[in-house]
Amino acid sequence: MFGLSVRHTTRYSYRTAVGFGEHRMMFRPREGVDQRVIASRLVIVPEPVELRFTQDLFGNWVGLARFDAKSEELTFDSYVMLEHTPNLAAETASDVIRPLAARFDGYGEGEAADLSGSIRPHFPDPDGEVKLWAAKFLSRHGPTDVLTALSAMTKAIRSEFRYAQRLQGGCQPPRETLRLRRGSCRDFAMLMMEAVRSLGLAARFCSGYIYCGDVATGSVGAARRGGGHTHAWVSVYLPSCGWIEFDPTNGIVGNTDLVRVAVVRDPRQAAPLSGSYMGAAEDFIGMEVAVDVDVAPHHHSGAVAPSAPNIGAAPSLATSLLKVA
Numbered sequence: 001m002f003g004l005s006v007r008h009t010t011r012y013s014y015r016t017a018v019g020f021g022e023h024r025m026m027f028r029p030r031e032g033v034d035q036r037v038i039a040s041r042l043v044i045v046p047e048p049v050e051l052r053f054t055q056d057l058f059g060n061w062v063g064l065a066r067f068d069a070k071s072e073e074l075t076f077d078s079y080v081m082l083e084h085t086p087n088l089a090a091e092t093a094s095d096v097i098r099p100l101a102a103r104f105d106g107y108g109e110g111e112a113a114d115l116s117g118s119i120r121p122h123f124p125d126p127d128g129e130v131k132l133w134a135a136k137f138l139s140r141h142g143p144t145d146v147l148t149a150l151s152a153m154t155k156a157i158r159s160e161f162r163y164a165q166r167l168q169g170g171c172q173p174p175r176e177t178l179r180l181r182r183g184s185c186r187d188f189a190m191l192m193m194e195a196v197r198s199l200g201l202a203a204r205f206c207s208g209y210i211y212c213g214d215v216a217t218g219s220v221g222a223a224r225r226g227g228g229h230t231h232a233w234v235s236v237y238l239p240s241c242g243w244i245e246f247d248p249t250n251g252i253v254g255n256t257d258l259v260r261v262a263v264v265r266d267p268r269q270a271a272p273l274s275g276s277y278m279g280a281a282e283d284f285i286g287m288e289v290a291v292d293v294d295v296a297p298h299h300h301s302g303a304v305a306p307s308a309p310n311i312g313a314a315p316s317l318a319t320s321l322l323k324v325a
Helices: 109-119 129-135 146-160 174-180 185-198
Strands: 002-020 023-025 035-045 050-055 061-066 071-084 203-210 231-238 242-247 258-264 284-295
Touching: 023 071, 109 203, 109 231, 129 174, 129 185, 146 185, 146 231, 146 242, 174 185, 185 203, 185 231, 203 242, 203 284, 231 258, 242 258
Parallel strands: none
Antiparallel strands: 002 071, 002 284, 023 061, 035 071, 050 061, 203 231, 203 258, 231 242
């Protein structure tokens, strides 16, 4: 276990003062056995007249801000400190995971009903290109171990596809990523999701942050891709282990260095920030996004301080649901 700090800043610029509609943000990490928020601070300029927090149907934290002021800039500055516990169990759990044959039927009836939306492919594959590619990871000599197949797929994307940062637009179709052998982290995540789904497994899209440094030295790790902005990877449901994470951009099996903010069925449900403004189209100049993930201040021997300068304590559930005027 070690402490991480995440600062995520987004700034919109306009040629003249404009009004703002409601903005929806997903900045706060999900909490679980492998990560726990210690402190958080969110500064929005101009200050909203109402800021409230709720949880969506997947249990992700969502902030909603309403404004009555006009401005030439709109800035969201989120700072979070959390405890992060790398979970390497996925790399050693192959002996307890059911074998994967060409047609996986390991989900029970109840599981299949609840997972159906995450099993069904979301992109057309009329020629079976994605499914054929996924089948390459199945053994031709009897059943294939689930973890072996998913790990091999994760590492194949990392080694055989070229990473290209793309800050605008949604996910490119998985067939296009397969043909180009190039894409962003969300393109790689979408390809793996659809490949996994073609084998009958449930997969979800994960959005959050990645730590690119070395915990011991604080130096930046050149091997990690996706730093400086939000990052995307995949979560797959395995009957014996639950939801296990795979980052095909970096070849990571498990949650090492990954800070989970949103887990959704469709990438469009995980937009870090969305909203509107009242003005002409030409008023919009641009958007700047910066994400910095580092070892948390006062990190020592796997512990993180309960607070840090200018950072409020993490709100409890009851506090988070209050409307703030």
